[in-house]
Amino acid sequence: MAKFVVIGERIHCISPVIKKAMAEMDPEPIIARAKEQIAAGATYIDVNIGPAEKNGPELMKWAVKTIQEACDNVPLALDTANRNAIEAGISVYNRSKGKPIVNSADAGDRIENIDLAAANDAIAIALCSKAGVPADNDERMTYCQELLERGMEHGMEAEDLWFDPLFLVIKGMQDKQLDVLDFIGQLSDMGLNSTGGLSNVSNGTPKLIRPILDSTMVAMAMCKGLTSAIANPCDRRLMETIKSADIIKNHFLYADSFLEI
C-alpha cells in the first residue's frame, strides 16, 4: 500500500560527466545530478561507481558522504560490483531517511551480496537470474526462491528483498515482455517487493519514443503490483504516469495539484 519508490538512475559512471567527476572526486556535478533527481520526485538515488576495482571503497565513501551531506541525507542505492566498496559506503551511510540499498545480488556469483545486506540491515535488490537472462518464469521463480531463502537464513525481513524480474529490451525481446509482467504479478501475489531497471525496456529506441514506452511499461507493471523502479525521474511523462498510477491504486490521496507534489 506504500507509494511507488523511484530510484533515480542518473548518477551512473557511464555518463561522461559523472565518470569525470568520480575520477577527479569533484562533488559539484554529482550533487547537481542528485538534487535534480530529488526535485523531480526520486525517493532513492542510485550511486553507480562502476566496477571501481582500484579505489572502490574510498570512492563509494566519498560519494555517499558527498551526496547525503548536500541533500538532507537522501537514501541511496549503492551500485557496484565491488563488494568492499558497498560495505565501505554503508559504513558512512546515514539511515535517518531510509535504509541503504545494496544494488545488487543475484542467484549466481553475486548471491553473497544478500549476506552483505543482511549483515548491514540493508535492503537488497535481488535479481531473479543466475547468468544471463532467465529462459522463462519458472526459472525466474527458482532464483527468486533461492534468494528469498538465503535472505531468511541470514535473518532478513522479506520486505527488505526487492526482487528484480529483469526488464528486457523491446527491440530484440519483444515476445518476452508479457512474461516479465506476469512474473511481477507472481511476486505481488506472494506479497514481495519488486524493482528493476525500467529503462532497459526502451533501450535503443529513439529519444522521443523512450518516455512513451517506459511510462506505458511502468503503468502496466504497476497494475501487476510492481512496487519500485530504477528509472529516470527527470522523464516528466514517466513521473506523471507513476503519480497517476499511484492515485488509481489509492496509494495516496488525490488533490488537484497531485502532479506537483
Add this chain to the structure above:
Amino acid sequence: MSFKRNPQVFSGSIKEVTIGNGANAVTIGGIKTMPLYSFDAPAKHKVAIGVEISDLGVDRSLPGLAAYYEGAETLAQIAERASKMPGADFVVLALEGADPNGENRSVEDCVAEAKEVFEAIDRPLAIIGSKNVEKDTKLFSALAEALQGKNVLLVSAREENYKTLGASVVMAYGNKLSAESAVDINLAKQLNVLLTQMGIQPEAFVMNVGSAAAGYGYDYVASTLDRVRSAALSQNDVMLQMPIITPVASEAWAVKEAVVSEEDIPEWGSRESRGINMEVCTAAAVIAGGSDAVLLMHPQSVATISGMIAGLK
C-alpha cells in the same frame, strides 16, 4: 507466556500548531498514533477545547447557560467568564453579527469587538467569521492587522479566499489560519497544498475538514476524518499532517433536536439538555476520529468533554 504489546508505529506524525503567546499559549497536534491510542505512544498534546461565545450575546433562554454567564453583560465580561470556564483552553469569538444577511455589522465594529474580547481574556483567541466568503475575506484581513502578532486563529479560509487570507493573516500579520473544506477530502488536501505552495509553513495553519451534528450526515465527517488521519500517519502524507479543529457548537445547537421548543414537543424534554447531548455526542465522535481541538459552547458540554479527554489521556 506473557502478553507482548506491539505498539503501532507510523512513519508520519501530526504537526504542531500553537495559538496565543506566552504562558497561556496552547499547542495542538504532535500526535503520532491513531486518535486516543495513548497506549501506543503518549499524546504530546491533549485535545484542546475552545469555548465559543457570540457577539450577539448569550442565549439566556437556556437556564444553565444563563446561570453560568449571570452578571456578565458586556462582551468583555462574557469573554472573561468564558475564559474561566473549567476545561477551557482558549476562547472562540463567533462574529455572527457580521453576517450580511443578519445584522451586517461593519468590519470596523467587528474589529473593535474582537479587540475588546482579546483584552478581556488571558487565554488564546480564535475568531469565527460570518461564514459569508466576501465579508470574511475583508473581515479576517482587518482582524489580522488589528491583532498583528497576537497569534490568534481565524476560522476559516476557503477555496475562494485562501490566497488573500494566507497572504494577509499569516504572511503579513503573523496570525494563524484554519483551512476549511466542507467534508471533501480531496479539497482538504488541495487547500493544504495551495497554502504550502504560497510559502506558508505547516506550523501556521490547521484544517477544518467540516463538521455535522450526530445524525445529520455525521457519517461523512467520520469517514473524512478517518481517511485524513490514516493518510497522514500510515502514508506519511505531509499534505495532510496539519492538526484538525472542529467547530461543534455551531452544528450541534442548530439542529432540530436542539432548536425545537419544549412547548412544541413536550415529550422530548428539556431543550437545553437535548442541545448538550448533541454537542457532547458530536464532540466525542470527532475526537475519536482525530480532531485535535473542538469548539464548544455549553459549560456542561465542556465539563463532560474535558473529563473524557483527561480520562483517556
